[in-house]
Amino acid sequence: xxxxKKSFIITLILTFLSGxxxxxxxxxxxxxxxxxxxxxxxxxxxxxxxxxxYLEKNGALYHDVKLETYLNEIxxxxxxxxxxxxxxxxxxxxxxxxxxxxxxxxxxxxxxHTGLLARLQNEAQLAIVLGHEISHVINRDQVYFIDSxxxxxxxxxxxxxxxxxxxxxxxxxxxxVGLGLGIGYVAxxxxxxxELEERADKEAIKLVSKQNxxxxxxxxxxxxxxQEHEKYKRGIEIYFLSSHPSNKSRQKESNxxxxxxxxxxxxxxxxxxxxxxxxxxxxxxxxxxxVAISRYYHALDNLEYLVKxxxxxxxxxxxxxxxxxxxxxxxxxxxxELSSKEWEKIKDKTKEQRTTEYQNKALEEYKVxxxxxKDFFDAYKGxxxxxxxxxxxxxxxxxxxxYLGLNPQAKDKRFVTAxxxxxxxxxxxxxxxx
Amino acid sequence: MNKSLNILISLILTVxxxxxxxxxxxxTEKHKKIYTAAVMPAEVEIYKLNFKGDKDPMYDLMAKxxxxxxxxxxxxxxxxxxxxxxxxxDDEILVNNPELKTALFNVKKLFNQKLKExxxxxxxxxxxxxxxxxxxxxxxxxxxxxxxIKESGFKKTGGEIAKDIAKSVLFSAALAAxxxxxxMYISPNEAVIQIAIxxxxxxxxxxxxxxxxxxxxxxxxxxxxxxxxKALLSPFPQRxxxxxxxxxxxxxxxxxDVIAASLDSVEEQVTTNEKPTxxxxxxxxxxxxxxIIERIKTQLPPNFTPLSQPVWLRISVLKSGAIKExxxxxxxxxxxxxxxxxxxxxxxxxxxxxxxxxxxxDKELNLDIQIQ
Numbered sequence: 001x002x003x004x005k006k007s008f009i010i011t012l013i014l015t016f017l018s019g020x021x022x023x024x025x026x027x028x029x030x031x032x033x034x035x036x037x038x039x040x041x042x043x044x045x046x047x048x049x050x051x052x053x054y055l056e057k058n059g060a061l062y063h064d065v066k067l068e069t070y071l072n073e074i075x076x077x078x079x080x081x082x083x084x085x086x087x088x089x090x091x092x093x094x095x096x097x098x099x100x101x102x103x104x105x106x107x108x109x110x111x112x113h114t115g116l117l118a119r120l121q122n123e124a125q126l127a128i129v130l131g132h133e134i135s136h137v138i139n140r141d142q143v144y145f146i147d148s149x150x151x152x153x154x155x156x157x158x159x160x161x162x163x164x165x166x167x168x169x170x171x172x173x174x175x176x177v178g179l180g181l182g183i184g185y186v187a188x189x190x191x192x193x194x195e196l197e198e199r200a201d202k203e204a205i206k207l208v209s210k211q212n213x214x215x216x217x218x219x220x221x222x223x224x225x226x227q228e229h230e231k232y233k234r235g236i237e238i239y240f241l242s243s244h245p246s247n248k249s250r251q252k253e254s255n256x257x258x259x260x261x262x263x264x265x266x267x268x269x270x271x272x273x274x275x276x277x278x279x280x281x282x283x284x285x286x287x288x289x290x291v292a293i294s295r296y297y298h299a300l301d302n303l304e305y306l307v308k309x310x311x312x313x314x315x316x317x318x319x320x321x322x323x324x325x326x327x328x329x330x331x332x333x334x335x336x337e338l339s340s341k342e343w344e345k346i347k348d349k350t351k352e353q354r355t356t357e358y359q360n361k362a363l364e365e366y367k368v369x370x371x372x373x374k375d376f377f378d379a380y381k382g383x384x385x386x387x388x389x390x391x392x393x394x395x396x397x398x399x400x401x402x403y404l405g406l407n408p409q410a411k412d413k414r415f416v417t418a419x420x421x422x423x424x425x426x427x428x429x430x431x432x433x434x
Numbered sequence: 435m436n437k438s439l440n441i442l443i444s445l446i447l448t449v450x451x452x453x454x455x456x457x458x459x460x461x462t463e464k465h466k467k468i469y470t471a472a473v474m475p476a477e478v479e480i481y482k483l484n485f486k487g488d489k490d491p492m493y494d495l496m497a498k499x500x501x502x503x504x505x506x507x508x509x510x511x512x513x514x515x516x517x518x519x520x521x522x523x524d525d526e527i528l529v530n531n532p533e534l535k536t537a538l539f540n541v542k543k544l545f546n547q548k549l550k551e552x553x554x555x556x557x558x559x560x561x562x563x564x565x566x567x568x569x570x571x572x573x574x575x576x577x578x579x580x581x582x583i584k585e586s587g588f589k590k591t592g593g594e595i596a597k598d599i600a601k602s603v604l605f606s607a608a609l610a611a612x613x614x615x616x617x618m619y620i621s622p623n624e625a626v627i628q629i630a631i632x633x634x635x636x637x638x639x640x641x642x643x644x645x646x647x648x649x650x651x652x653x654x655x656x657x658x659x660x661x662x663x664k665a666l667l668s669p670f671p672q673r674x675x676x677x678x679x680x681x682x683x684x685x686x687x688x689x690x691d692v693i694a695a696s697l698d699s700v701e702e703q704v705t706t707n708e709k710p711t712x713x714x715x716x717x718x719x720x721x722x723x724x725x726i727i728e729r730i731k732t733q734l735p736p737n738f739t740p741l742s743q744p745v746w747l748r749i750s751v752l753k754s755g756a757i758k759e760x761x762x763x764x765x766x767x768x769x770x771x772x773x774x775x776x777x778x779x780x781x782x783x784x785x786x787x788x789x790x791x792x793x794x795x796d797k798e799l800n801l802d803i804q805i806q
Contacts, residue, residue, distance in 0.1 A: 050493060057525065059539030063532065096539065150486040292540075293547045333556075409736065412566030414573070417732055418635035 025139045028088060033140075040150075041106065041143045045087055048105040055095070055111075062094040062114050067278050074123065075110065075130045078207045080138070088137060092130065094282075098289040098298065100228060104133040106142045117279050118286035118302040119224055123271035127211065128218035131204030138203070141196050194246065201254050205262070212267040215258045222251035231297070231342050276305060284319045295337050296327040314372035318379050321365035325386050328358035362386055377406035381416060393423050455643035455669050456552070456560045464633060464640055466674045467782075471511050471631070472521040472575030476503040476583035477542055480625075480653045485593035492589070495654040503583050506660040507629070507667065511581070515673040521575040534570075541567050545582050549628055552642060564637040572634030573736050579640065580632045583663070587625025587653040595622050623652040627659070629666050641670055718793040723801050726751070726787055730805060733780035743768040744806035745777040753797050755787040763802065777805040 026033045033041070055061055071092040079090045088108040095101075098115040105111070110133045120126050136142065201219075208218055225247045258265075283302045290299035300323055306316045327334070331354045335343055346354065363386060369379040384399030400416050410416065458464065478499040480492045508518045528535040541564065548562045556562075568580055590598070609615060626649065631641040643666045645651065651658055715723065726749075746767045750759035760781075762774050781803075790796070 047490065050491070054491070054493070057528075058542075059528070059532075059535035096536070150488070289540075292544055404732070411570045411573075413732075413736065414569040414635040415566035415637060418633075 025141070025144055028085065028138050028140065029082070037140075037143060037147055040147045041140065044106050044143055044146055048107045048109070052105065052107065052109055060095055060097075062096040062282070064094070064281065067117075067282065068092070068094065070278055071112070071126075071130075074127060075134070077211055078127055078131050079134045080207070090134065090137070096289070098286050098293065098295065098302075100225070102129055102133055104136045104142070106137060106140065108137055110134065110137070114282050114286045114289065115298075115302075118283045120221065120275070120279075121224075121272060121305070122217060123275045124208075124213045124215075124218040124269060125221045125224075126275060127208045127213045128201075128204050128221055131207040132200045134207065135200040135203035136196075139196070139199065141200070145196070194249065198250055198253050201250050202257055205254060205257055209262060209265055209267060211269070213269045214267055215262055215265065217270050219251070219254045219258060222247050222254065226251065229339075231339055232337060233339055276309070280306065280310075284315055287319050287323060291323055291326050294326075294330060294333040296323055296334060297337055297342075299323045312372060314369040314376050314379070317365045317369040317372065318376065318382065321362045321369060321379070321382055324358045324362035324365065325382055325389075328355045328362060328386075329389065331355050331358065359386060359390060375406055377403050377410075380406065381412075384416070385419065388419060388423075397423055454646035455641065455666075457642070458561065458633075458638055458640045459559050460638075461640050464638075465671060468516070468578045468640075469673060470517040470519050470575075470577045471579045471581055472519040472571070472577035472634075473504045473507050473511075473581045473583070474521065474541075474571065475523050475538070476500045476507075476585060477545075478503065478584075478653065479586040481588040482591060483588045483594050484591040485597055489588070492654070498656070499585060499653055499659060502656050503585060503659060503663060506663045507581055507583060510664050510667045514667075514670065519575040519577045521571060521577070521580075523571075537567070537570060541571070545584065545630070548639065549584060549630075552639075560639070560642070562639045562642075564632055564639065566637060568632060568634060568637050575634075576735050577634055580634050582630045582632060584628045585625060585653055585659070587623060587651060589652060589654060590622050621650040624649050625651040625653045627651065627653075627662055627666065629663070631670065643667070643669065718791060719796075719799060719801075722788075722791065722794060722799070723803070726784075726801065727803055727805070729784040729787065730777075730780050730803065733783040734805075735776065735780075738776065741768055741773065741806050744804045745774050747777060747781060747803045747805065748800065749781075749803060750798060750800050751787055753790045753794075755785075755789045757781075757785065757787070758798065780805070 026037070071094070075090055075092040088106070090108040090110065092110050092112065094117065095111045095113050097113040098118075099113055100115045100119055101113045102116050103111055110130065112129070116129065117126075120129070205215055205219070209215060229247065283306055287299040287302040290296070290302065300320075303316060303320055303323070306313065307320060310316050331351050334346065338346075349357070362382070366379045366383045366386070369376050370383075373379075380399045381403040384396045384403060387393070387396035387399060397420060400420050404410060404413060404416055476499065478496045480495045480499065481489045482492055483489055511518050523534070523538060528538065544564050544567060548564060551557070552560075552562055572580055606615075626644060628644040629642070630639045632638065633640050645662055645666060648662065651662055653659055744767070746763035748759075748761045748763055749757055752758055760778075762778070767774065790799075
């Protein structure tokens with residue numbers, strides 16, 4: 001009796017989960033959208049506009065005129081302009097968020113996270129990402145997705161009602177039902193289906209190929225995403241990584257397309273240096289954003305290119321020092337950030353050993369920053385805070401006071417002064433009297 | 435009778451069931467110096483959930499909740515005798531100051547991150563900090579603590595509630611069929627309201643509370659949100675009590691840890707008609723006096739402009755650095771009471787003063803301090 005009920009419920013769940021077939025969409029500029037989809041589209045457009053206002057109003061957007069101009073130049077070059085209409089106008093914006101994500105609103109606004117820009121290596125890769133998001137807009141993927149989501153949710157809820165008596169009898173299945181529907185929900189609500197993502201990848205390659213970009217270089221974005229999966233725990237990247245089904249499969253499909261259909265294609269544009277120069281500031285800022293949320297290795301990834309190529313830039317050394325200093329304050333947080341495989345590599349060292357190692361690296365990098373710019377006041381503050389942690393109180397006082405001396409209008413004067421007051425008043429007195 | 439009692443008990447539980455607060459290990463000590471507070475703009479998310487699965491933000495309700503939540507928290511703090519400083523961060527100000535808007539966004543994001551860490555109990559002791567990012571808001575408000583509010587919740591539509599009821603009925607019927615009794619809890623709304631009180635200097639979260647025991651709140655209902663906010667703040671202690679005693683008719687002794695508590699009424703409490711001394715001080719004492727002056731100056735608000743007429747303070751300081759007596763020298767001082775208040779507050783923040791250096795043998799010094 002129990003087994004037959006169980007099988008019935010599992011069959012129902014599997015039936016629900018498997019209904020994900022994708023048909024050809026009515027693309028932008030094409031006629032034939034059903035009345036129901038038209039209604040959904042109107043609602044989605046209206047909600048998107050409100051969300052866009054909300055993002056702007058709340059300071060979520062990152063503004064850098066040069067970089068935004070550049071993104072819009074590249075994006076508009078790739079986007080098929082004849083598809084634009086009164087509701088859709090392609091615009092490319094940056095969200096202040098250290099995670100590696102991008103997403104498109106049906107209004108044509110495409111948002112790139114600072115975290116994504118900080119990790120891409122060149123313009124060819126950027127072009128593929130933009131092409132991918134443009135494809136979602138052109139194919140009205142969000143409208144179709146929401147329509148499908150509504151249907152699935154209603155089905156799920158009816159199914160949920162139908163099997164409610166089931167879990168009164170089969171207590172043990174309760175978790176399975178919850179988990180099963182949960183997975184179904186997660187798969188449905190946090191991203192598009194594999195078919196839609198692969199279609200967007202293919203369309204991106206085609207759009208980008210019209211602008212002479214090096215396609216093989218462009219699709220290396222999958223290496224970045226795969227590396228991210230390999231190295232880190234799956235966390236808050238929900239749009240581009242976790243939600244996008246099987247990056248390996250998408251990488252394989254994209255490689256096949258480039259090797260077969262673009263065998264004789266000879267596009268060579270990569271534009272690495274230009275791209276890197278424009279995202280230099282964002283890399284440093286994003287690294288510090290990652291530090292603020294205890295993602296230290298992510299921050300090191302952000303700085304990797306600059307560390308190799310800008311050895312004489314004091315800001316780069318300062319940012320690197322900040323990463324190591326804060327990492328030393330929370331060495332066990334790495335366990336939350338890194339994948340178990342990556343954690344295995346460093347866990348042999350004791351917490352104390354790792355703390356000392358990071359503190360030494362921080363010290364070294366602050367010193368390099370100050371050698372390159374002796375008045376770099378932020379580096380003095382960092383040194384002061386580092387000395388505070390290592391109980392070198394006199395040095396801490398010296399560096400923190402030096403910081404306030406060089407930067408009398410410091411916005412964090414209260415914090416620094418509070419740190420100074422934590423030190424024994426006797427220490428301050430002796431130093432000042434001397 | 436029983437019914438009334440049940441209603442009363444559930445009402446009490448609704449309003450007061452909030453023993454979930456947590457505090458920083460140094461809270462008791464730090465609380466002694468909390469006199470002024472400013473409330474940051476509340477962060478509110480309210481979604482409408484319908485049967486189709488949409489989760490639509492309810493922007494109008496969110497805007498209203500932002501305002502009344504801040505208002506309620508300010509009133510509650512006032513009722514606990516804190517001085518509430520106004521922190522103006524409205525849309526107009528933010529539009530004209532993109533840097534401030536970004537700073538506010540970053541602080542909110544950091545606060546959300548810390549809330550996640552608190553929920554996951556990342557720290558063994560309650561030692562979460564927002565760091566220096568909050569300093570500029572503290573400067574704007576000139577407050578000892580900043581209060582952060584985060585509210586997130588949803589309201590279900592009629593269709594969604596009907597589905598829940600149907601589910602509950604089926605569940606009960608199924609249980610009844612096998613001789614059991616039970617029901618599924620149905621709530622048309624759910625919300626989490628969190629409040630954190632943050633040290634405006636160090637960024638340490640000193641005190642935190644959330645509505646653990648009563649999640650079924652409608653964030654669009656002003657009355658119920660106000661009552662929950664009040665209940666959440668109810669375990670937060672009153673401002674430290676004031677203790678003063680009159681030495682003579684001119685100078686009032688104020689214990690070191692309550693100087694700021696008497697700042698609200700400078701005129702009647704901390705004044706003397708004496709004039710600043712013109713006596714030449716021995717070099718070590720003069721040196722020590724200058725250290726004190728510099729120390730007080732570092733605590734003046736960033737927008738403090740040099741005064742044409744200084745504020746003169748007379749302090750009696752002990753070898754340990756503790757202040758024994760304090761007064762404003764009325765005749766010579768700048769008459770502006772607000773400026774006198776700022777000077778006294780900066781002195782309070784600069785405490786404790788350094789201990790006497792070895793070359794001062796006195797046990798106590800009387801010093802006139804000029805703040806300009």
